[in-house]
Amino acid sequence: MRHTPEIFSARKWGGLVKEAIVSRALEEGFSLCRVARAAPFDRVPEWLRAFLREGRHGEMTWMEKRLEWREDPTALWPEARSILVLGESYGPEFDPLAALGERERGLISAYARGRDYHDIVKKRLKRLGRWLIEEFGGEIKVFVDTAPVAEKPLAQAAGLGWQGKHTNLVSREMGSWFFIGSVFTTLEIEPDPAETDHCGGCRRCLDICPTSAFPAPYQLDARRCISYLTIEHAGPVDEALRGKLGNRIYGCDDCLAVCPWNKFAVEAADIRYHGGSETDLPALEELAALDDTAFRARFSGSPIKRIGRGRFVRNVLYAIGNSGAARLKPVAQGLCDDEDPVVADAARWAVAELS
Structure with a gap:
C-alpha cells in the first residue's frame, strides 16, 4: 500500500507504519529498529559543553563545530519529525581480551577487522529510506557517523540502548557490539519509549x-x-x-x-564485518x-x-x-x-x- 504525504496521518497509520518499518529494517539486515521523536536532547548540551571545556576531546576539534546540531536534531534538519534509529551487530568471532596475550601480533579492534562499516550501513539506510518514501511519502536524510549527530543519546532516546559507564551504548538485546545509523524523516511515526540505565553497581x-x-x-x-x-x-x-x-x-x-x-550479543550476520x-x-x-x-x-x-x-x-x-x-x-x-x-x-x- 502506498500513501502520499498528504494522505499520511500518524494517528491513522501510526501503528501499521511502525510495524512495517521495523519489519523492513530487519529484512535489510539491521538487528534492531527503534523510533525517536525529533526533539532537543535533555542534558546533552550540558554534558557536551563540559566535555569540550575541559579539553577531554583532545585533538578532535571537529567536535567543537556545529554544537547546536549535536544538541538538537531539529537544528540539523528543522523539517524532521521522527528519527529511525537502527542497530547493526558486528559481534566478533573471537575474544579480544584473550588476544591481548598474543604479544608478537597486532590486535585490531573488532569493528575494524572487516570492511568499512560506513559504506555498508549507509547503503542499508538509503535502501530503507527509499522504501519509506515509496510506501509512505515524506522526505528523509540518513546518517551513520558522518554528521554532527549525537548518535548515542539519540539511540537512548529511541530505546535502542543506554550509555553505559564507559559512555558507549549498551543494548539488552545486542550487548556492546553494534553500529548505529539513523534515518531522519518528515513523517510523524509513533516513537518508542527511551531506554533506562541498566548498569547497576557494575564497574x-x-x-x-x-x-x-x-x-x-x-x-x-x-x-x-x-x-x-x-x-x-x-x-x-x-x-x-x-x-x-x-x-x-x-x-x-x-x-x-x-x-x-x-x-546477549550475537555474531555479525554480515560476513563483511569479519x-x-x-x-x-x-x-x-x-x-x-x-x-x-x-x-x-x-x-x-x-x-x-x-x-x-x-x-x-x-x-x-x-x-x-x-x-x-x-x-x-x-x-x-x-x-x-x-x-x-x-x-x-x-x-x-x-x-x-x-x-
Missing part, C-alpha cells in the same frame, strides 16, 4: 581500562583512551602511556568486551615493513586506511616495544631513520624497550 568497564581513561562513571577523557590514541591522535603518544598500549595497534575493545550484557589475514592478529614484523603503497593496498576498503601509514606503523612499533621479543629489535632498528619523524621516534623507543 567492570571502568576497572579494566589500562590507561584509566574514565575520571568517573559515565565520563571519558579521550586523551587517555587507547582508541583515541591509536586512531585520532596524530603525534607521538605520551611515553607514560606507550607501555599500556600492549599489542593494540588500532582501537581498543577492553571496556566493551568485559560488559556482562554481552551474554576479518581476514590482513586484520586477524597479523604479525608485527609484517606490518612494520609496510610502506605507504603497501599500506594503502593492504587496507583498501578498511576503516584502518584513513589513519595513514605513519600513524599505523607508529602503533605497530609501540606494540613491538611492548612485545618483549628480542627478535623484533632489528625490525624496529630498521625504522629509526624513517622519513616520518613520529615513526622514527616510535622505533627508537621500541629499540630501547627491547635492549
Whole structure:
C-alpha cells in the first residue's frame, strides 16, 4: 500500500507504519529498529559543553563545530519529525581480551577487522529510506557517523540502548557490539519509549581500562583512551602511556568486551564485518615493513586506511616495544631513520624497550 504525504496521518497509520518499518529494517539486515521523536536532547548540551571545556576531546576539534546540531536534531534538519534509529551487530568471532596475550601480533579492534562499516550501513539506510518514501511519502536524510549527530543519546532516546559507564551504548538485546545509523524523516511515526540505565553497581568497564581513561562513571577523557590514541591522535603518544598500549595497534575493545550484557550479543550476520589475514592478529614484523603503497593496498576498503601509514606503523612499533621479543629489535632498528619523524621516534623507543 502506498500513501502520499498528504494522505499520511500518524494517528491513522501510526501503528501499521511502525510495524512495517521495523519489519523492513530487519529484512535489510539491521538487528534492531527503534523510533525517536525529533526533539532537543535533555542534558546533552550540558554534558557536551563540559566535555569540550575541559579539553577531554583532545585533538578532535571537529567536535567543537556545529554544537547546536549535536544538541538538537531539529537544528540539523528543522523539517524532521521522527528519527529511525537502527542497530547493526558486528559481534566478533573471537575474544579480544584473550588476544591481548598474543604479544608478537597486532590486535585490531573488532569493528575494524572487516570492511568499512560506513559504506555498508549507509547503503542499508538509503535502501530503507527509499522504501519509506515509496510506501509512505515524506522526505528523509540518513546518517551513520558522518554528521554532527549525537548518535548515542539519540539511540537512548529511541530505546535502542543506554550509555553505559564507559559512555558507549549498551543494548539488552545486542550487548556492546553494534553500529548505529539513523534515518531522519518528515513523517510523524509513533516513537518508542527511551531506554533506562541498566548498569547497576557494575564497574567492570571502568576497572579494566589500562590507561584509566574514565575520571568517573559515565565520563571519558579521550586523551587517555587507547582508541583515541591509536586512531585520532596524530603525534607521538605520551611515553607514560606507550607501555599500556600492549599489542593494540588500532582501537581498543577492553571496556566493551568485559560488559556482562554481552551474554546477549550475537555474531555479525554480515560476513563483511569479519576479518581476514590482513586484520586477524597479523604479525608485527609484517606490518612494520609496510610502506605507504603497501599500506594503502593492504587496507583498501578498511576503516584502518584513513589513519595513514605513519600513524599505523607508529602503533605497530609501540606494540613491538611492548612485545618483549628480542627478535623484533632489528625490525624496529630498521625504522629509526624513517622519513616520518613520529615513526622514527616510535622505533627508537621500541629499540630501547627491547635492549
